[in-house]
Every structure is written in structure tokens, then in C-alpha cells.
Amino acid sequence: MRRLYQIIISSEFWKSIFRTRNFSTNLGRSMVIFNNLFLHILPVKTKRETLHFGATMYLGFISFSLFVILTLTGIYLMLYYHPSVPQAYWDMKDLQFAVSNGVFIRNLHRWSAHAMVAAVFLHMLRVFYAGAYKTPKQFNWGMGIMLLILTLLLSYTGYLLPWDQLAYWAVSVGANMADAAPVIGPKLKFLLLGGNNIGENTLIRFYVLHCVILPLAAAGLIGVHFWRVRKDGGVTPLFRKRSEQIPDNE
């Protein structure tokens, strides 16, 4: 077993993917991060204090994990769902009753969506109370606000897709809130609904927004958000005095 492991990690193929194997030095450990597309979004060094549960309560990580779950389950749902007025409701019912494990995927998507709104909001509160919106992190706070708005828009556009009474009237109410905006309100509502009433145009518009435009925008902003955390540093709790902080070299 050990020999097999040795053969695999010393093979040309393995070495072409993972270039660094020396974990014994700081340089080696840094190189592992540098040389990996997925890891390089993480800082090479981080303060022990920032990794402490109390610093972030892992709410950002939880939000991102939910985003990943939502993307995957969303792709599953797209395979059975047709965004058309005669089909949409019945496809949703088929997912619940006729498709194997359909109800599990649908519920996972729905509950994760509710949880993501809560997690993003709590993440924002945690960052606020830790004072992590202050210099030099103002830009990333702004990114966070945009991501909160995107999360809410994703939630709102997804709400219409089951095409049941709750969906229809909730989106009616939301569209009328947009309508109340000064000057641009009525035009905004018309563009959002693709007409004067919620109908076929609205369903396809919300579908495209929900499945393509908003997730792509969110993924892009999440990338920038993570990059800035790496550059500016994460949340450091203020409630502890410097003398009580866990030393980095511990």
C-alpha cells in the first residue's frame, strides 16, 4: 500500500499536477498554495486569531458552501424544469412525486436558499460588530453589500419558478414595490415583468436571471470578495485585548 502510494506520488503524471511535495519548510508549504489554482485564493500565511471560531463564526464559509450546494442542486432541477406557463407547476409537482430523489433535491435547494439568506445576513452582522468594514476593508464591505443584494435577488427570482399561488402573488407584491420607485419605477416594473402583468415573459425572464445572470454575477463577485479577504486580511475580533490574543507562533 505504501509502495503504491510512493509509486503514484513519484510518477510523472502526479508531479505534473502537484509540483510541490516538500511540506517540511515554510517555503514548501507556501509553494503548495502558490502552485494551486484553487488554493491560491487562500493567503499563504494567516493569523491564528482569524481562524478562531469566534472571529467569523465561519458564516462566510457557510454562505459559500450553501452557494455551492445551490448551484449543484439547481443544475439538477434544471434537467426536469421547463420555464413555461403550462409546464412549470407540473414539473415542480413531478419533481416532488414522480422523479426519483426529486423531492430531496428540491427541498435541499429550497432550504439551502432560505439558509443562505440567513447566513449572508448573519455574516454581515458579524463583520459589522467586529468592525471589519473599516480601513482598509471598506471595498470588501461594499462587495459584501452587493453580494447580499444578489442573494436577495436570487431568492426573489427563484420564488416565482414553482408557478403556484404563493409564487405568483409574492412576485406581484415585489413588482409593485419596484413600481413605487420614483420616476423609473413603472418602466422598471415593465422591463422586469416583460409586460404589464406576470405571464410567460416574466417566467422566462426570472428563469434566465435566476439560472444564468445572477449566479454568474455572484460567482464573479465572490471571487473578488475572497481575493480581497486574502489581501486585506479577515476579521480579527476586537473583544480581546492584544495581550490576550493567541500568539501566532503558538
Place this chain on the structure above:
Amino acid sequence: MSKDNQKNVSRRDFIWKIGIGSVAVSIGGASVLTVRYMKPNVLFEIPTRFRMGMPEDFSPGSVTTDSKRKVFIIRQKTGAFFAISSVCSHLGCITQYRSIDEKISCPCHGSIFNLSGEVLSGPAPKPLQRVLIEINDRGELIVDTAITVSDDYLLRV
């Protein structure tokens, strides 16, 4: 053109301005095109102007609900007609007529209106909109939910 008036534009500057200018023009053009594309020209919605039948089909003191076209046709005991939109003035849900207490209620947030469309309770900020009802030359009732009229508008036949 005299030589004094010529501004000294370097080649690099000139190319830079051409570049920025063309990027601005293409972004602007694409934005206008996109917004225009988003606005549908043909809508397959039910018409806002429609016939409701002959006046004598409505008995005095009656309320007729057309939930598809979102309108109430009310004929008073005096015989006069008026039409009010059933779209709630709060956030656009469809209100329902309750014959048991002769009130109009909204299922979404609980606003209550009387038969004139005035708010009795709930979050609705203004009365239900009174819309145009008229008689065409064949003596039929015509309703247009896109044309609003004042709250004392009555059609006498």
C-alpha cells in the same frame, strides 16, 4: 489654419483618444440596444377594453365580479353604473367581493374596502381605482381598465 492654433497632439495621445472613443461608442450603443431589446413590442395580454353585455343584464343593487379582467361592475339601486378595478391599491393583489357583508377584501394583507372602493381598514393607502365604463352605439356596456376616472364618476342609463 495657422500653425499657432494647432494643438500639439502626440501620436500616442491620438491613438488613445480614438481607442477610448470607440470603446465608449460601442458600450453606449450596446446599452441602448440591450434596453430596447428588453422592452417587448408585442404583448399577448388580455385587452384592457372589453364589452360587458347589455345594461339590462345587470340588476339594480348588484355587484358583478370579472376576476380575469380584474374589475367589479357595480349597479346601484338607482340604476347607475360604475366600475372599479379589483387590483388592490396596496401591492397589486386581486381583491374579492364578500356578499355576506357587502365588502371588498384583499387576501394578501387584509385591506377592506366598501362597495364604492373606499378603504375601511388595512394597509391600502388609497381607494380602489374607479375605471371607465360607457355605452357604445349598440347600447352595450364597455369597460376600459386602462382609463381611470374620478371617484364620483357614474354612468346613468
